[in-house]
Amino acid sequence: MRTSFPGEEAEPPALPRVDAIVVGASAGGVEALLKIFRPLPKGFSLPIIAVLHLPDERRSLLAEVFRSHLAIPVKEADDKETIVPGTLYFAAPGYHLSVEADFSLSFSQEERVFHSRPSIDFLFESAADAYDARLAAVLLTGANNDGARGMARIKEYGGLTVIQDPAQALARTMPDAALALHTPDFLLPLPDIGLLLVELERIAC
Template identity: 50%
Template sequence: MTTFFPDRPIPQVDAVVIGASAGGLQALTVLVEGLSSRFRLPLLVVQHIPPHGSSCLVSVFQNKTKLRVKEVDEKELVSPGTLYFAAPDYHLLVEEDYCLSLSQCEAVNFSRPSIDVLFESAVDAWGERLVGILLTGASEDGAAGLEKVHWAGGLTIVQEPTEAQVATMPRAALQRFTPDFILPLREIHRLLCELECRNA
């Protein structure tokens, strides 16, 4: 099996932020299915969804993973081993004390929740101990936020555009900077497992 970090120290990771839009449900399924119940990193996700009505993301993914799955509540403290989803029509932000907050400030890149908003606030909280993952999508949301993760010293991962259901979002990131990894979904899943093992 290929080792992802043969030539440098393993980064200390405290959290993972993930952004997805069109095609994201299938992509996220590949990432979280099979993660062990011992997986301790928190996963914070913005999946672009319609602004009105309730989200089915929690019920869908609770049947796909052994992780705890929940929609974010205002001012809750980030917990390990939890898959968090942003609520419909609310930006998701991470405070410097690792509490999560919700905002109805104006849309960013035509999106609320916005991937950029999550990524940029998470950088302020975790800095170089953050992993950012950008998946399939039809907008440029997330590219600037992932670049901020990169310049803060965090680990950056972009889904291989040729595999993405909609390649606009991964390609927008690649036009801005060179991430640490450009990988198909199965390899991103394996990288998450390796990070968890090496940070245990």
């Protein structure tokens, strides 16, 4: 497990080539996501699929909020749409979001996971099945255990796992739960996670 961004080390370890990034967050997640996504430059080429726990009784404004702050395209995911490189997708409220084998997105209304729908575990586990080892996953602040099982699955497939340092998380339950199940490749503060995403995209190009 590395606790510093690769560029800060004398001999940076080789990072894997990935085809997509999945991200999960809950309590405190809006601010955390803005911090890791703001460094992404215009033309960033990797797709990012994110689940942020939201109340499902009203329309989400996440895409509009993030679009006004970021240099990359942002949208709310649509059922059956094909994943496009360089786009940030947010799960819609009230539906689990999954990645299919043909790299399209799909909605479902199965039972809630840790009282949440969309569930981070649903996204992470399906993305692991679709992308195998060519996937990076990031788990941030949150007040329940959603995402821990999905992160462990991604690690089993050989994907890259990144967890926010729980000591710096607004709600540390979620990163702590993931750390209890597996040792991530990186345990980082938010600014370093943003830099790591930029480096992953540079390697993939």
